[in-house]
Amino acid sequence: MAIWNNFGMNRRHFLQHVATAAATIPAVNFLSHVQANAAALKSSQKACILMWMGGGPPTIDIWDLKPGSKNGGEFKPIDTAAPGVQITEGMPETAKVFNDLSIIRSMSTREADHGRGRYYMQTSYVPNPTVVHPAFGSVVSFEIGRKRTALQIPAFVSIDGGSGQAGFLGMSHAPFVVDSSGRIRNSPSDEAKSRLPARLAMLKEIEDGFVASKRGxxxxxxxxxxxxxVNLMVSPQMAAFDSSRTEAALGLEKESDQIKDAYGRNSFGQGLLMARRLVQTGVPFVEVNMGGWDLHAGVFQALRTQRLPQLDQGISALVTDLKQRGMLDDVVLVWMGEFGRTPRINQDVGRDHWAASWSVMMGGGGLKNGQAIGATDADGIQIADGSKSYLPGDVWATVAHAMGIPVNTVHTSKRGRPMKLANGGTPIQELIG
Amino acid sequence: MNVSKMKRLVIAIGLVFLTSSVALCESLVAEDRAVSKSAAASGSEESSASGVSIVDFINEQLRQVWQDNEIKPSEIASDEEWVRRVYLDICGRIPSVQEVRSFVADENARKRQVLIGELLESDDYVRNFTTIWSNNCIGRGEPRRVSRAGMEKFFREAFGRNRPWKDTVVDLVTGEGHFEENGAVNYILAQMQNQDEGVQLTAMTTRLFLGMQVQCTQCHNHPFNKWQQDQFWEFNSFFRQVDKRDVQKADPNTGRMVDDYSEVIWRDFSGPVYFEKRSGLMQVAFPKYQGKQIDPGPETDRRAELARLMVESSEGEASLIAQAFVNRTWGQFFGYGFTRPVDDMGPHNPASHPEVLNRLADEFQASNYDVKRLISLICSTEAYGLSSQSGKNNDADNPAAGEVPLFSHMYLKSMQAEQLYDSLIVASNAHQSGQGGWAAQEAQRRTWMQQFVVAFENDENDEATTFNGTITQALMMMNSELMDKAVSIERGSFLFETLNRPGPDSKKIEELYLAALSRQPNRAEQSRAQKMLAAYPASKKLAGYQDLFWALLNSNEFVFVH
Structure with a gap:
């Protein structure tokens, strides 16, 4: 905003500015105030990192194993650092940090189609043709991002993703989609930066004219x-995306080979590392995507050789790193996909879509971790008798609580209809204690 | 066109099965879907229908709805606004400076009608619709073992020869063979990314060609209609005789086996398909469409039977193919169809203007599914010719806020990535520097497109685009090589040619506005631009024009279809 407002306040000023700009003002002057703002950023701010498992992960093989059932699959449960909580043997490193993580084992979410499930889990609302609901990242951008005036990069960043939408909260809260390489496409050259003031001044004139012509x-x-x-592309905070850059004023340093190795040299691991840098810089919501979970065939092979090792390495490294930096209590972690997968193993040794009984993992954020909340029955096909079941709104209400967003917040759709935060979900009592 | 003779077969009501399925999927939280007073209220239907031309009929219907809702339509769009819109909608690109000039200068009272006809005969129309339908059928990404070239060739021929839409659909659904020799099969190949027994093909075919969303009924029934899961599998059973073969060949250089081609082949299949109820019970389903069962024996070519049934109309109603295509195409031109979304039609989701939809669908079917004629009708309506500016008389007509669209003014549409690319090429005259033929241009555009595609790698083969009005798009517009080229002042570029012609600044500014925004600058804009340029030292004059052109191309006015 700051940069934009430098131009075109009135025509005389505007023309003077263009005159200066045409003589090519040095980029460094142009950027100086940006740098001054950046230094004011604090590092320990509330944030959420969403690990999105696109395609629908088989949580019955990861967080809620069923040894002894015909649905049990090929993995055995192992103990974790959290007393009484067991997870898959394929995640031994994650098991060691499970004091800082929790599982909600009784998700029951009814949407078992990818598009609908994604929408439901990300917004807490089922799809509806007359209104587009914001993904929770956009809600955070709206509620928290707007208040972080020193933040020059988008408040909702999606790494290797692109599915969420800002809906009625408006395009400026939509996710900024980047890939885990850290390279931002179409970043400006120095020459382009030097010409920006003049160009933006002209652009503002044209855009204002079109806005004034009343077209919605x-x-x-x-x-x-x-x-x-514009704020993004001229900001030193861009360094947050690039693990090879140091930006002392922001507390960002070049990441060593060791740390990169620790997170895992794959897009999920490097995406989590970038997420940590973004959170350090003040970004309140980062989504890291790991796709390819639609395992209708060969589920165990895929888990063993590729999925679980990457997950295990990435999650354990992130928890350890955040903890060492003293950030873990401020950063709430959520691990979920659009649904779980069928307890029954199909003829192709795969599992199909299943929303009736599955798990979401959470952690950090100052929550009371080290718990497994809720339960499914012995075969995993329904929520166990006496267990409470949870909806996505409950997960997001818990996140809101952890981040200090009032849970009774109500937004207004474009038609003036009130929309409860997280569809009126309730923070999960066991986690917020 | 002996369609009037076409025997309209009576089909049992059974089709409710597929139709009423699923925007509802177990729970539809109805955000007040007030159907205004639109539909039911405007009751002058049949009486006025006969003897009145179809366009007049549509105009009357829409006016009636405006009246019922106490709103007044916007002004007729200016020639400049309209010509830009119709080029973008039909040809997928903005008009060139010359095209704007000659249209505006034309004094023929019927010139809009004439231009619609001309554009529908152009190569750009064929290219645009080929792009749109290739994207609909196989996505923008690169699904494994699918030939985009083959798919495009198929649609190029379909739209180029204006083949009846029903024939196109039949070819897509029944296609067999090599993916380049018979490009139609790429539609099926793209839905066969997983070994899913035709589930994705079932869901996509109903959605795209019949305007119905049935994907949820794969796993469960609709709570209000106990048939639905059966019907998903009944429809699915038509696709069980499909198989594909992926052929490899040895790479002469490395000796390794690499992908050669893929083909859709016949698979022996007869009898029922089996599926599992939520309760765990196994059930059977036989091939059945609209309540019509076909012989499930081994001699039956199920897809051929399905194609035959799909083009039949039920009494008094156009075929679902016609209804779905009309709704989707109207939506393409207006930004909103008669249902939301356009591919979820049925009793559970009533159309906003059923009379208009039905009449257009009837006409479309009666014209033997003449695509060009349908587009011409849509573009000839009063509503299509209205300005996109709204005022206090029709501000309430705001579908972006969730209201039912009343079409009392044109709605803004964001350019699709392909439209933007092609428009930048036209604005900067790059097409005249002669860069190869169709294939080469297509390849360049495709490479550029890939930066925006996000594939979800799941069995629905769905994808998203980051060309969606977010920062990613803004960065591309401001800083990309494509934009650098568009504002280049190298010899031969649009700016170079324009600026080196003799003439005052005012003329050149005019050219830039016409090239980017298809209109003349107004007086305030003209004088502001001149002052801005005057602020540049003489040696930087070109840079000043470059900055102005950059600003025009980056503006909201450029990137929206209005």
Whole structure:
């Protein structure tokens, strides 16, 4: 916003500025105030890292094993650091840090189609043709991102993703999608930066004219997004995306080979590392995607050789790293996909879509971790008698609680309809204690 | 067109089965879907229908709805606004400076009608619709073992020859053979990314060609209609005679086996399919469409039978293929169809303007599924010709806020990535520097497109685009090589040619506005631009124009279809 407002306040000022700009003002002057703001950022701020398992992970093989059942599959449970909590033998390192993690084993979410399940889990609302609900990352951007005035990069970053939407909260709260390599496509050259002031001044004139011509809300939203993009591209906070950069003022340093190795040299691991850097920089919501979970065939082979090793390494490294830096209590972790997978093992040794009884993992965030909450029955096909079942809204309400967003917050859709935060979900009592 | 003679077969009501399925999927939290006063209220239907031209009929219907809702339509769009819109919608690109000039100068009272006809005969129309339908059928990504070239060739021919849409659909559903020799099969191949017994093919075929979403009924019944899961599998059983073969060949250089081609082949299949109820009970389903069962024996070509049934209409109603195509195409031109989403039609999701939808679908079927004629009708309506500016008389008509669209003004649409690419090429004249033929241009555009594709790698083969109005798109617009090229002042570029012609600044500014926004600058804009340029030292004059053109191309006015 700051940069945008430097131009075109009135025409005389604007023309003067263009005159200066045309003589090519040095980029460094142009950027100086940005740097000054950046230094003001604090590092220990509330944040959420969502690990999104696109395709629907078989939680029955990971967090809620059924030894002795015909549905049990090929993995055995092992003990974890949390007394009484067992997880798959394929995640031994994660088991060691399980004091800082928890499982909700009684998710029951009814949407077993990818698109609908994704929408439901990310927004807490089932799809509806007349309104687009915001993904929870956009809610955080709206509630917290706006207050972090020193933050120049988007408040909702999605690494290797792209499924969430800001809905009625507006395009400027949509996720900024990047890939885990840390390279931001179409970053400006120095020459482009030096020409920005003049160009933006002209752009503002044209855009304002179109906004004034009354053609709905999109033209204004376009301006907002450009403003965010400009703030981003000239900001030193861009260093947060690139693990090879040091930005002392932000407390960011080049990541060593050891730390990169620790997270795992794969897109999920490097995505988590980037998430940590972004959170350090003040980004309140980062989604890290691990796709390819739609394991209708060969589920055990895929888990053993590729999925579980990457998950185990990434999650354990993230927890350890956040803890060492004293950040873990401020950063709430959520691990979920659009649904779980069928307890029954199909003819292709796969598992199909299943939303009736599955698990979500959470951690950090100052929650009372080291717990397994809720239970499924012996074969995993339904929520166990006497166990409470949970909806996505309950998970997000817990996140809201951990981040200090009032759980009774109500937003307003474009038609003026009140929309409860997390669809009126309730923070999970056992976790917030 | 002996369609009037076409025997309209009576089909049992059974189709409710597929239709009423699933926007509801177990729970539809109905955010007040007030159907305004629109639909039911405007009751002048049949009486006025006969003897009135279809366009007049649609206009009357829409006006009636405006009246019922106490709103007034916007002004007729100016020639400049309209010509840009119709080029983008039909040809997928903005008009060139010359095209704008000659249209505006044309004094023929029927010039809009004439232009619609001309554009529908252009290569750009074929290219645009080929892109749209290839994306619909196989996505923008690169699904494994699918030939985009083959798919595009198929649609190029379909739209180029204006084949009846029903024939196109039949070819897509019944296709067999090599993926380049018979490009239609790529539709099926793209739905066969998993060994899923035709589940994805079932869901996609109903959604894309019949306008119905049935994917949820794969696993469970709709709570209000106990048939539905059966019907998913009945429809699915038509696709059980499909198989594919992925052929490899030895790479002459490395000696290793590499992908050669894929083909759709026949698979022997007869009898029922089996599926599992939620209770765990196994059930059987036989091939059945709209309540019509076919012989499940080994001699039956099930897909051919399905194709035959799909193009039949039930009494008094156009075929689902016609209804679905009309709804989708209207949505393509107006930004909103008659249902939301366009591919979820049925009694559970009533159309906003059923009379218009039905009449257009009837006409479409009666014209033997003439795609160009349908587009021409849509573009000839009063509503399509209205300005995108709204005022206090029709501000309430705001579907972006969830209201039912009343079409009292044109709604803004965001350019699709392909439209943007092609428009930048036109604006900067790059197409005249002669860069190869169709294939080469197509390849360049495809490479560029891939930066925006996010594939979800799941059995629904779905994907998202980051060309969605977010920062990613803004960064590309501001800083990409494509934009650098568009504002290049190298010899031969649009700016170079324009700026080196003799003439005052005002003329050049005019050219830039026409190239980017398809309109003349107004007086305030003209004088502001001149002042801005005057602030650049003489040696930097070109840079000033470059900055102005950059700003025009980055503006909201450029990137929206309005």
């Amino acid at each position: 809300e999109l033209p204004e939203a376009h301006k907002d997004v450009y403003s965010n993009a």
